[in-house]
Amino acid sequence: MGLLVVGSVAYDSVETSADKVVEVLGGSATFFSMASSLFAPTYVVAVIGEDFREGELDRLRRRGVDVRGIERVPGATFRWGGRYSPYFTTRDTLFTELNVFSDFQPKIPVEQTGAELVFLANIHPALQLDVLNQMKGPRFVALDTMGFWITGEREKLLTVLKRIDALFLNDEEAFALSECGNLVTAARRIRAMGPRILVVKRGEFGSVLFYDGHALAMPAVMLEHVVDPTGAGDTFAGGFMGYLASQPVIDVRALQGAMVTGTVAASFCVEGFSIDALERADLSALAQRHQQLRTSTASLDMDLTHARDRATSRG
């Protein structure tokens, strides 16, 4: 029954040290679905304005994304503008124009309320809760949020956290939510708030999955030509959730596969502005990069215990 994502479809304007784009396709639900739809039927619930170019929706449709839940309403589409420092070490938000997004009241099409997996992208926790109340018992729910809600709508966020399976955060958000600066401790505290799974996104340093008291750290793909990191986190979540949706059982093995898939998907996202590079990446491109990542995280049969004996006997 596929995967439902509720989030934003937006126009982004992005400046980097090398280039600049204006009003290109962006938004959490856009990046997420462009990745997830490679692995599982994906339904997007979002809102766009009168000014939204129909051709942009075709890009999602061509990927097989179901866009019937994207509502077009009077007004302008959500716009975001940001500027990255050289080498993407910091990002400044230049403007955020919520426009039609400020009155977003997600309505899940009735035929999509049975989706097996749900991803609640970064929106007001009250809306995230409202979406869950419209669904017919999905088997796996994941949520993304940000510092603004963690500090400003903490109680509502804590309420929705009790009803989800997995939470996606970056280090800073995990520290803010747990009020603690060690990631392992933070993960323990956050898992005690409800989600049994915490995924910490660390940008170029990769990601960490916390579950059942274990931590699975995954390095990112090392890239020489980064164009624009915007959307990488949502793309990671899309690869992660899409892979889970393709699995008969969500167990440790499926979660490991989801981490790899999210990592690989995000590596394509950052190689272009908007969804440009992600759109060009098909399943075989992802599979190829997975092989590369696999080599780079290769585990080994090593007999550490007898290493010194060998060294001494060789001496």
Add this chain to the structure above:
Amino acid sequence: MGLLVVGSVAYDSVETSADKVVEVLGGSATFFSMASSLFAPTYVVAVIGEDFREGELDRLRRRGVDVRGIERVPGATFRWGGRYSPYFTTRDTLFTELNVFSDFQPKIPVEQTGAELVFLANIHPALQLDVLNQMKGPRFVALDTMGFWITGEREKLLTVLKRIDALFLNDEEAFALSECGNLVTAARRIRAMGPRILVVKRGEFGSVLFYDGHALAMPAVMLEHVVDPTGAGDTFAGGFMGYLASQPVIDVRALQGAMVTGTVAASFCVEGFSIDALERADLSALAQRHQQLRTSTASLDMDLTHARDRATSRG
């Protein structure tokens, strides 16, 4: 014929948000050899002052470290003091008293000049070059340095880089040396300066090995109880080089094993002040943590290409 390390043996005073220690055993050669000696016969060349407590050398001797190359001279031992911010996000150096280390002229004992592997810890590049000139053609030489030499003694450093196999740096040092802020580009430029292998140490984010145009990223062990990160980089290098010394051939597989071993060794270092936790870790403790890391970096047999077919047929 084992592994020779030339570096410092020092007294460290360290303040953290939780605790404080004064004049405990430290120094690059100390941390390095406490790790490397688990895997290969290790010779330390360093200098200490009259005030150095003989019992500290016994800690190295008990590990099997050959300390005959540690010269005791009139004057005081090298002292370093530092303070870490909560959760070790930043470190301030409070004082550096070079003392006898300021006149350090490494003299390699003649019976150790045939060591197969050499680690030149962070000292003046001219001294690193001088050590190499005393050696009888080691099969593998690695070097550590810091920003102070990268900017202040660049020409001498470039000279010695031409004669080594592997360079250990952190991100910031790699960027400074290469004059570039992308790590993959930086690695390419640095490898063109001489060393065919670059190991970038990224603290809690793990490390990356660059060789032959490949990048092998390795996450760090996730730790909840970090006591003091001082010496972690040298401990990493010790585990790395010790493992290589135990291998008949230094190939890709050996380098991957070295990355794992360095990662595991460093994870013990940070769990105590000075060498306290590292000293308690024996080969079986390292092997056990290696299994843990192995699980956390598990690569998978995943058929990404047919994931969507499976998801759809299940729908």
